[in-house]
Amino acid sequence: MSANIRYRGSDYDCWDSETVLDSLLRHGVAFNFSCRKGVCLECMMRTTAGAAPAAAQAGIDKDLRKGGYFLPCLCRPLTDLTMEPPEATKVYGRAIVVAKKRLAPHVCRVTLRPSAPLYYHAGQFILLRRIDGLARAYSLASVPALDRNLDIHVRRTPDGHMSG
Ligand SMILES: Cc1cc2nc3c(=O)[nH]c(=O)nc-3n(C[C@H](O)[C@H](O)[C@H](O)COP(=O)(O)OP(=O)(O)OC[C@H]3O[C@@H](n4cnc5c(N)ncnc54)[C@H](O)[C@@H]3O)c2cc1C
CATH class of the missing domain: 3.10.20.30 (Beta-grasp domain)
Incomplete structure (x- = not known):
């Protein structure tokens, strides 16, 4: 069946x-x-x-x-x-990329500024959704108490749709 x-x-x-x-x-x-x-x-x-x-x-x-x-x-x-x-408005908040820094040949730090503060703890991850609907999870590398911006460290996956 x-x-x-x-x-x-x-x-x-x-x-x-x-x-x-x-x-x-x-x-x-x-x-x-x-x-x-x-x-x-x-x-x-x-x-x-x-x-x-x-x-x-x-x-x-x-x-x-x-x-x-x-x-x-x-x-x-x-x-x-x-x-x-x-429905995007029910599940996602908006954020813009404010900085990118290459930390290693295949690793880039991406700094995002969310439109509203995000309250989180070390070890949590966010679901990053591009405007075309592609979504991937990334662990937060920033320190919640220090900065309103969110840092993620993205390793380039060969042929990766998001990380590329
Ligand atoms: C909780 C969580 C936290 C994460 N945190 C980080 C992080 O901090 N930094 C980071 O760089 N990445 C992190 N990731 C991985 C990240 O979500 C993406 O999977 C990664 O960036 C690759 O996405 P992409 O779109 O570039 O690659 P894709 O286009 O999705 O895939 C690239 C290649 O991998 C293959 N592939 C895709 N998915 C799978 C699968 N499930 N099993 C086997 N092969 C597969 C595809 O066939 C393709 O060949 C995390 C994932 C999870 C679940």
């Missing part, structure tokens, strides 16, 4: 043995994802028809859960689902 996943106007079958993310990748759909364990939130989507199982909403903010947000990497659908990308 399989469930039908509708995404951006196309239908994809999702086998019992796979997650929604596995299914989309099997069908060759270009899709944001990284950890595949429900940690990075990079693949987060929202349902517009059908409901994702509660297990696919683990770790997501309560209001977003109510709005049908879920993680395709954890989602083994019990019913057919129609899903759309997150």
